Amino acid sequence: MNSAFRTVWWEAGQVCLIDQRLLPDEAIVVRCTTVEEVAHAIRTMQIRGAPAIGCAAAYGMALAAHRAAREATDGDQQRMYDHLTAAKMILDSQRPTAVNLSWATKRVLEAARRLINPSPEAIAHTVLEEAHAILAEDLAMCHAIGRHGVTLIPPRGHVLTHCNAGGLATAGYGTALAPIRKAHEQGRPIHVYVDETRPFLQGARLTAWELQQERIPLTLITDNMAGYFMKRGEIDCVIVGADRIVANGDVANKIGTYSLAVLAHAHGIPFYVAAPSSTIDISLPNGDAIPIEERSPDEVTTCFGRRIAPEGVTAAHPAFDVTPSRLVTALITERGVIYPPFGDQLRQLVVGS
Ligand code: MRU
Numbered sequence: 582m583n584s585a586f587r588t589v590w591w592e593a594g595q596v597c598l599i600d601q602r603l604l605p606d607e608a609i610v611v612r613c614t615t616v617e618e619v620a621h622a623i624r625t626m627q628i629r630g631a632p633a634i635g636c637a638a639a640y641g642m643a644l645a646a647h648r649a650a651r652e653a654t655d656g657d658q659q660r661m662y663d664h665l666t667a668a669k670m671i672l673d674s675q676r677p678t679a680v681n682l683s684w685a686t687k688r689v690l691e692a693a694r695r696l697i698n699p700s701p702e703a704i705a706h707t708v709l710e711e712a713h714a715i716l717a718e719d720l721a722m723c724h725a726i727g728r729h730g731v732t733l734i735p736p737r738g739h740v741l742t743h744c745n746a747g748g749l750a751t752a753g754y755g756t757a758l759a760p761i762r763k764a765h766e767q768g769r770p771i772h773v774y775v776d777e778t779r780p781f782l783q784g785a786r787l788t789a790w791e792l793q794q795e796r797i798p799l800t801l802i803t804d805n806m807a808g809y810f811m812k813r814g815e816i817d818c819v820i821v822g823a824d825r826i827v828a829n830g831d832v833a834n835k836i837g838t839y840s841l842a843v844l845a846h847a848h849g850i851p852f853y854v855a856a857p858s859s860t861i862d863i864s865l866p867n868g869d870a871i872p873i874e875e876r877s878p879d880e881v882t883t884c885f886g887r888r889i890a891p892e893g894v895t896a897a898h899p900a901f902d903v904t905p906s907r908l909v910t911a912l913i914t915e916r917g918v919i920y921p922p923f924g925d926q927l928r929q930l931v932v933g934s
Contacts, residue, residue, distance in 0.1 A: 586748065589636050591709065595614055605789075616642070619672065622637065631823070635682055635684060635715065641672050643708045647705045650701035650702050662704075669687070678824045678874045678900065684862075685715050689715070719857065722915035734761070739817040739818075740761055740820055741773075742819070743819075744778045750787075783835070807840075818853060821854055823855075828864075831906050833903050834904065839908075851911070854913065873902070
């Protein structure tokens with residue numbers, strides 16, 4: 582599999598995605614024909630990463646709309662909208678923390694509702710077009726994040742990242758990895774310290790793979806090594822993605838992000854969060870209000886299907902944590918770099934979009 586991969590796409594009436602659970606060993610394409618199959622792919626993390634699950638969910642809505650259109654007769658608009666509303670509820674409930682999911686399903690539903698006296702086919706067509714637009718815009722936003730973020734990469738270019746906020750987590754190119762890719766494209770020095778990111782190992786499996794494809798130098802580290810390398814002066818800045826950024830600038834991201842932000846603060850290292858406006862949720866005042874996904878403890882007590890803890894041991898698995906905005910040096914968005922205080926600027930970014 583080469584670097585010109587696609588994360589999620591629409592083909593012959595199906596939602597296609599690369600099964601990220603099998604990477605880097607196998608690049609198997611999953612083909613979903615029902616909204617339930619897309620929901621399952623999101624829940625089981627065949628597709629993951631906030632913007633990517635937003636794109637998949639938008640296409641899941643298109644599957645629901647096409648199916649409903651096949652069964653509908655003209656004048657059945659309300660039935661179509663009911664179907665879409667039900668599909669939205671199924672999709673939104675799969676992963677609660679990443680706001681991109683409900684943002685995308687809301688956006689396609691609203692596009693369908695704006696139509697005046699549409700036929701079922703027109704509704705289905707509009708939903709699919711909106712899903713295509715979400716995918717295209719996400720890719721464009723990632724490139725813009727790269728252009729803005731590259732200005733923050735220090736001359737030596739030693740960047741630490743967590744989880745996978747690369748092309749696989751988006752429509753392509755990535756968020757946290759976008760400034761890194763841009764720096765590499767520009768021939769600037771860059772070296773990425775990749776947290777392995779227990780328990781799902783997005784760093785070791787996905788980020789390391791993506792960077793290797795691009796021939797971007799990297800060092801894989803376990804999550805508990807970050808402080809060691811910071812103390813030794815090896816890390817110039819941290820760049821992570823986000824699953825939800827709320828009104829005061831608090832950031833939900835992969836579990837372990839908060840610990841990194843505290844470490845970065847203690848060592849005087851800039852801590853940057855890269856995210857598109859689809860990740861911003863100004864309806865919530867602060868991070869305490871963000872729903873945190875609890876995943877199965879089995880994902881902690883096992884690794885690649887093998888038990889690593891004694892039988893009977895209980896484990897906890899909050900999949901995300903919240904980094905308070907006071908620990909965030911700057912947010913890198915498609916519109917530019919935002920420095921604290923974030924509140925008004927975040928509002929402007931969302932309202933002005
Ligand atoms: O559980 P995941 O793999 O979906 O979590 C992904 C992350 O936390 C990413 O950092 C975040 O979604 C940003 S992706 C551009």
